[in-house]
Amino acid sequence: MKPLMLMTILGVSALLAACGQKAETNDTTAANTATEAASDKGEMAGSMSGDMGNMAMPADGGAKMAKGKGTVTAIDKSAGSITLDHGPIPEADWPSMTMAFKAKPELLDSVKVGDRVVFDLTLKDGSGEVTALQKQ
Template identity: 60%
Template sequence: MKHARLTIALGLTALTAACGKRAETPVAAETNQATPATAAMSGDMGNVAMAPAAAPIMAKGHGTVTAIDKVAGTITLDHGPIPEAKWPSMTMAFKAAPAIIDAAKVGDKVDFDLMLTGSAGKVTAIHKQ
């Protein structure tokens, strides 16, 4: 069980943007040019400033399967709030591995693990409640 309670501020400022439609956040050039020699700066910035924008975040969600698209490889979930992504409750489609899609049925109430990379969410595990 990975309860990664990451509190990294990833610039998720676009609360109004629907999942998967958030514009990419511009990444400051300094991210790529930081050298070990500059690591002497004080701890103000901590680890947070060094986190790449695309670092995956693991999150957990709960919801109901509302659609499955085996051709597209997506599962649509009417899910509750996901604080890790600053998402309110919504219905949306996620990418998922074939094994997950095959095991799920419309109408199932499920707990699921989610890997968030940038604006994309992928279901990595699903458990029927």
């Protein structure tokens, strides 16, 4: 009877010890892992529209140039932005997606929603700005 009593005491002790500890959820683990990976690689783990969590950006905040092709889906002259449904942008390590970019007013006046365009981007501090825009 002593072995049964010893097993019961050990089992209860283990359960009581586990009761005071919080379990880490998969969401928390995934978020911590993504943040640590971004810190280790000097990449930005931010989010915009689309799946951008694993997109690399310059770690030093320096400007980087990129080119892309896409379709104009929205123009907001008051905000100075243009939304483009673009293909992959290898220089930025971005997949195809739809996202808004800053752009100068003269560029916004040169296109309309639905136009297919080629564009140049300046990537800096985690955001992109359209610096050249041309209808295809």
